[in-house]
Amino acid sequence: MITEISNAFENFASLSKAETSWDNVGWLIENDTSIINNRKILLTIDLTEEVLDECVQHNINYIISYHPVIFSGLKRLNRENKIIFLCIKNDISVFCPHTSLDILMNKYLFKTIINNKNCDEGSVSKGCVSGSNVRSVRDIINILKKECNILTMRYSLGTNHTLDTIFDNLIVGVGACSKNMMDFANGVVVVGEISHHNILHFVSRNCAVIIMEHTNGERMYLNELKSILLNNIKECEIIVSSKDKDPVLFL
Numbered sequence: 001m002i003t004e005i006s007n008a009f010e011n012f013a014s015l016s017k018a019e020t021s022w023d024n025v026g027w028l029i030e031n032d033t034s035i036i037n038n039r040k041i042l043l044t045i046d047l048t049e050e051v052l053d054e055c056v057q058h059n060i061n062y063i064i065s066y067h068p069v070i071f072s073g074l075k076r077l078n079r080e081n082k083i084i085f086l087c088i089k090n091d092i093s094v095f096c097p098h099t100s101l102d103i104l105m106n107k108y109l110f111k112t113i114i115n116n117k118n119c120d121e122g123s124v125s126k127g128c129v130s131g132s133n134v135r136s137v138r139d140i141i142n143i144l145k146k147e148c149n150i151l152t153m154r155y156s157l158g159t160n161h162t163l164d165t166i167f168d169n170l171i172v173g174v175g176a177c178s179k180n181m182m183d184f185a186n187g188v189v190v191v192g193e194i195s196h197h198n199i200l201h202f203v204s205r206n207c208a209v210i211i212m213e214h215t216n217g218e219r220m221y222l223n224e225l226k227s228i229l230l231n232n233i234k235e236c237e238i239i240v241s242s243k244d245k246d247p248v249l250f251l
Contacts, residue, residue: 001062001236002033005041005095008232018100024068029087029094036061036091041229043222044241045215047094052083054243056090063087064225066218068096102127102174105221109172112147112220113140113190122172126180133170133188137208138163140170140188144212147220152250154211158203167208174217178202192217215246 018025040060044051047065055063069083087094106129110122122131141153169187178194185205193214202209222240229238
Protein backbone atom coordinates (compact mmCIF):
# COMPACT_ATOMS: atom_id res chain seq x y z
CA MET A 1 0.00 0.00 0.00
CA ILE A 2 2.85 2.40 0.69
CA THR A 3 4.02 2.16 -2.90
CA GLU A 4 0.47 2.40 -4.22
CA ILE A 5 -0.29 5.52 -2.20
CA SER A 6 3.01 7.10 -3.26
CA ASN A 7 2.33 6.31 -6.92
CA ALA A 8 -1.21 7.68 -6.66
CA PHE A 9 0.00 11.04 -5.39
CA GLU A 10 2.70 11.11 -8.03
CA ASN A 11 -0.09 10.94 -10.61
CA PHE A 12 -2.02 14.00 -9.43
CA ALA A 13 -0.08 15.83 -6.70
CA SER A 14 3.60 15.00 -6.99
CA LEU A 15 5.73 15.76 -3.95
CA SER A 16 8.01 17.64 -6.34
CA LYS A 17 5.38 20.42 -6.24
CA ALA A 18 5.81 20.89 -2.49
CA GLU A 19 7.64 23.85 -0.94
CA THR A 20 10.46 21.62 0.25
CA SER A 21 12.68 24.55 1.27
CA TRP A 22 10.63 24.65 4.48
CA ASP A 23 7.96 21.95 4.23
CA ASN A 24 8.19 18.29 5.31
CA VAL A 25 6.27 15.93 3.04
CA GLY A 26 6.02 12.25 2.15
CA TRP A 27 6.09 9.19 4.40
CA LEU A 28 7.02 10.69 7.76
CA ILE A 29 6.21 7.51 9.70
CA GLU A 30 6.76 4.27 7.80
CA ASN A 31 6.17 0.93 9.50
CA ASP A 32 6.73 -2.65 8.40
CA THR A 33 3.81 -3.33 6.06
CA SER A 34 4.61 -7.03 5.54
CA ILE A 35 2.56 -7.85 8.65
CA ILE A 36 -0.45 -5.75 7.60
CA ASN A 37 -3.36 -7.36 5.79
CA ASN A 38 -5.94 -4.57 5.59
CA ARG A 39 -6.14 -1.93 2.86
CA LYS A 40 -7.79 0.85 4.83
CA ILE A 41 -6.76 4.50 4.59
CA LEU A 42 -7.88 7.36 6.82
CA LEU A 43 -7.85 10.95 5.55
CA THR A 44 -7.38 13.88 7.92
CA ILE A 45 -6.09 17.44 7.96
CA ASP A 46 -4.49 17.18 11.41
CA LEU A 47 -3.32 14.00 13.11
CA THR A 48 -4.53 14.52 16.68
CA GLU A 49 -4.92 11.94 19.43
CA GLU A 50 -8.68 11.81 18.73
CA VAL A 51 -8.05 11.07 15.06
CA LEU A 52 -5.46 8.43 15.94
CA ASP A 53 -7.92 6.74 18.34
CA GLU A 54 -10.45 6.66 15.52
CA CYS A 55 -7.85 5.03 13.31
CA VAL A 56 -7.05 2.34 15.88
CA GLN A 57 -10.75 1.63 16.52
CA HIS A 58 -11.33 1.06 12.79
CA ASN A 59 -8.21 -1.09 12.43
CA ILE A 60 -6.62 1.31 9.94
CA ASN A 61 -2.88 1.15 9.27
CA TYR A 62 -2.46 3.99 6.78
CA ILE A 63 -3.11 7.66 7.44
CA ILE A 64 -2.90 10.48 4.93
CA SER A 65 -2.53 13.60 7.07
CA TYR A 66 -2.42 16.86 5.12
CA HIS A 67 -0.40 18.65 7.79
CA PRO A 68 2.97 17.06 8.61
CA VAL A 69 3.00 15.00 11.80
CA ILE A 70 6.71 15.84 12.03
CA PHE A 71 7.51 19.36 10.92
CA SER A 72 10.81 20.57 12.35
CA GLY A 73 13.83 18.41 13.10
CA LEU A 74 13.48 16.12 16.12
CA LYS A 75 16.47 16.01 18.45
CA ARG A 76 14.79 13.89 21.13
CA LEU A 77 11.62 11.87 21.65
CA ASN A 78 9.52 12.45 24.76
CA ARG A 79 5.90 12.59 25.92
CA GLU A 80 5.26 15.54 23.60
CA ASN A 81 5.78 13.12 20.71
CA LYS A 82 3.04 10.77 21.92
CA ILE A 83 1.36 10.54 18.51
CA ILE A 84 4.57 9.33 16.88
CA PHE A 85 4.99 6.64 19.55
CA LEU A 86 1.37 5.52 19.18
CA CYS A 87 1.65 5.29 15.38
CA ILE A 88 4.71 3.09 15.67
CA LYS A 89 3.13 0.99 18.44
CA ASN A 90 0.00 0.38 16.33
CA ASP A 91 1.86 -0.24 13.04
CA ILE A 92 0.38 2.89 11.47
CA SER A 93 2.22 4.57 8.61
CA VAL A 94 1.63 8.27 7.93
CA PHE A 95 1.89 10.09 4.59
CA CYS A 96 1.81 13.91 4.59
CA PRO A 97 1.35 15.72 1.22
CA HIS A 98 0.87 19.27 2.59
CA THR A 99 1.95 21.95 0.05
CA SER A 100 2.01 19.48 -2.85
CA LEU A 101 -1.81 19.55 -2.59
CA ASP A 102 -2.29 23.30 -2.17
CA ILE A 103 -2.96 24.17 -5.81
CA LEU A 104 -5.56 21.41 -6.15
CA MET A 105 -7.20 22.50 -2.90
CA ASN A 106 -7.36 26.11 -4.06
CA LYS A 107 -8.71 25.20 -7.50
CA TYR A 108 -11.42 23.14 -5.81
CA LEU A 109 -12.25 26.02 -3.45
CA PHE A 110 -12.44 28.50 -6.33
CA LYS A 111 -14.72 26.24 -8.40
CA THR A 112 -16.94 25.58 -5.38
CA ILE A 113 -17.49 29.31 -4.89
CA ILE A 114 -18.02 30.21 -8.55
CA ASN A 115 -19.95 27.13 -9.72
CA ASN A 116 -20.71 28.89 -12.99
CA LYS A 117 -19.82 27.41 -16.38
CA ASN A 118 -19.62 30.90 -17.88
CA CYS A 119 -16.68 31.88 -15.63
CA ASP A 120 -13.06 30.92 -16.09
CA GLU A 121 -11.44 28.26 -13.91
CA GLY A 122 -9.02 30.71 -12.36
CA SER A 123 -5.30 31.24 -12.76
CA VAL A 124 -2.59 30.09 -10.36
CA SER A 125 0.05 32.36 -8.83
CA LYS A 126 2.18 31.50 -5.79
CA GLY A 127 -0.16 28.60 -5.05
CA CYS A 128 -3.27 30.81 -4.87
CA VAL A 129 -6.07 30.79 -7.45
CA SER A 130 -7.75 33.93 -8.79
CA GLY A 131 -10.26 34.79 -11.48
CA SER A 132 -13.56 36.43 -12.37
CA ASN A 133 -16.32 36.59 -9.78
CA VAL A 134 -20.11 36.85 -10.13
CA ARG A 135 -21.18 36.46 -6.50
CA SER A 136 -21.81 38.91 -3.68
CA VAL A 137 -19.78 38.76 -0.49
CA ARG A 138 -22.87 37.43 1.29
CA ASP A 139 -23.36 34.64 -1.26
CA ILE A 140 -19.72 33.57 -0.99
CA ILE A 141 -19.91 33.44 2.80
CA ASN A 142 -23.12 31.38 2.69
CA ILE A 143 -21.62 28.93 0.20
CA LEU A 144 -18.53 28.47 2.36
CA LYS A 145 -20.53 28.07 5.57
CA LYS A 146 -22.59 25.33 3.92
CA GLU A 147 -19.59 23.52 2.42
CA CYS A 148 -17.63 23.71 5.69
CA ASN A 149 -20.68 22.86 7.82
CA ILE A 150 -20.10 25.81 10.14
CA LEU A 151 -22.45 28.48 11.48
CA THR A 152 -20.21 31.54 11.57
CA MET A 153 -17.48 33.06 9.43
CA ARG A 154 -15.38 36.18 9.97
CA TYR A 155 -15.16 38.84 7.29
CA SER A 156 -14.03 42.43 6.73
CA LEU A 157 -15.49 45.05 4.42
CA GLY A 158 -13.87 48.17 3.05
CA THR A 159 -15.30 51.67 2.83
CA ASN A 160 -18.59 51.80 0.88
CA HIS A 161 -18.77 47.98 0.71
CA THR A 162 -21.72 45.91 1.94
CA LEU A 163 -22.40 42.18 2.14
CA ASP A 164 -24.30 42.56 -1.12
CA THR A 165 -21.37 44.12 -2.99
CA ILE A 166 -20.34 42.07 -6.03
CA PHE A 167 -16.65 42.39 -6.89
CA ASP A 168 -15.39 41.49 -10.35
CA ASN A 169 -12.42 39.51 -9.04
CA LEU A 170 -11.81 36.74 -6.51
CA ILE A 171 -8.68 35.17 -5.04
CA VAL A 172 -8.63 32.11 -2.76
CA GLY A 173 -5.99 30.40 -0.68
CA VAL A 174 -6.36 27.77 2.03
CA GLY A 175 -4.33 27.87 5.22
CA ALA A 176 -1.96 30.74 5.99
CA CYS A 177 -1.28 32.03 2.49
CA SER A 178 -2.25 35.70 2.67
CA LYS A 179 1.43 36.66 2.24
CA ASN A 180 1.20 35.23 -1.28
CA MET A 181 -1.73 37.48 -2.20
CA MET A 182 -0.40 40.90 -1.25
CA ASP A 183 -0.45 42.28 -4.82
CA PHE A 184 -4.17 41.54 -5.21
CA ALA A 185 -6.64 44.47 -5.27
CA ASN A 186 -10.25 45.34 -6.07
CA GLY A 187 -11.82 42.00 -5.23
CA VAL A 188 -12.77 39.38 -2.67
CA VAL A 189 -10.01 37.65 -0.71
CA VAL A 190 -10.92 34.22 0.70
CA VAL A 191 -8.22 32.93 3.01
CA GLY A 192 -7.73 30.42 5.81
CA GLU A 193 -6.01 32.71 8.26
CA ILE A 194 -4.64 36.22 8.07
CA SER A 195 -3.03 38.77 10.36
CA HIS A 196 -4.72 41.98 11.50
CA HIS A 197 -2.30 44.11 9.50
CA ASN A 198 -2.79 42.08 6.33
CA ILE A 199 -6.54 42.57 6.65
CA LEU A 200 -5.97 46.33 6.78
CA HIS A 201 -3.66 46.02 3.77
CA PHE A 202 -6.37 44.40 1.65
CA VAL A 203 -9.10 46.76 2.84
CA SER A 204 -6.89 49.67 1.77
CA ARG A 205 -6.67 48.04 -1.67
CA ASN A 206 -10.47 48.03 -2.07
CA CYS A 207 -10.96 44.40 -1.06
CA ALA A 208 -13.38 42.44 1.08
CA VAL A 209 -11.76 39.69 3.16
CA ILE A 210 -13.42 36.40 4.16
CA ILE A 211 -11.60 34.34 6.79
CA MET A 212 -12.40 30.61 6.85
CA GLU A 213 -10.03 29.71 9.75
CA HIS A 214 -6.90 27.77 8.96
CA THR A 215 -8.20 24.25 8.29
CA ASN A 216 -11.82 24.66 7.14
CA GLY A 217 -10.99 25.31 3.50
CA GLU A 218 -8.48 22.47 3.54
CA ARG A 219 -10.93 20.05 5.14
CA MET A 220 -13.66 20.61 2.57
CA TYR A 221 -11.30 19.06 -0.01
CA LEU A 222 -11.02 15.67 1.74
CA ASN A 223 -14.06 14.08 0.08
CA GLU A 224 -12.71 15.15 -3.32
CA LEU A 225 -9.34 13.66 -2.38
CA LYS A 226 -11.09 10.44 -1.40
CA SER A 227 -12.68 10.19 -4.86
CA ILE A 228 -9.36 10.81 -6.60
CA LEU A 229 -7.58 8.18 -4.52
CA LEU A 230 -10.30 5.59 -5.12
CA ASN A 231 -9.71 6.05 -8.85
CA ASN A 232 -5.97 5.53 -8.39
CA ILE A 233 -5.75 2.73 -5.80
CA LYS A 234 -7.50 -0.59 -6.39
CA GLU A 235 -9.47 -2.51 -3.79
CA CYS A 236 -9.01 -0.15 -0.87
CA GLU A 237 -11.31 1.39 1.72
CA ILE A 238 -10.91 5.11 2.38
CA ILE A 239 -12.45 6.85 5.39
CA VAL A 240 -12.59 10.60 5.97
CA SER A 241 -12.00 11.22 9.66
CA SER A 242 -15.06 12.18 11.69
CA LYS A 243 -12.87 13.45 14.55
CA ASP A 244 -10.77 15.90 12.54
CA LYS A 245 -11.93 19.48 13.12
CA ASP A 246 -10.68 23.04 13.28
CA PRO A 247 -9.48 23.81 16.82
CA VAL A 248 -10.95 27.34 16.81
CA LEU A 249 -14.42 27.60 18.36
CA PHE A 250 -16.88 30.50 18.55
CA LEU A 251 -19.36 31.12 21.35
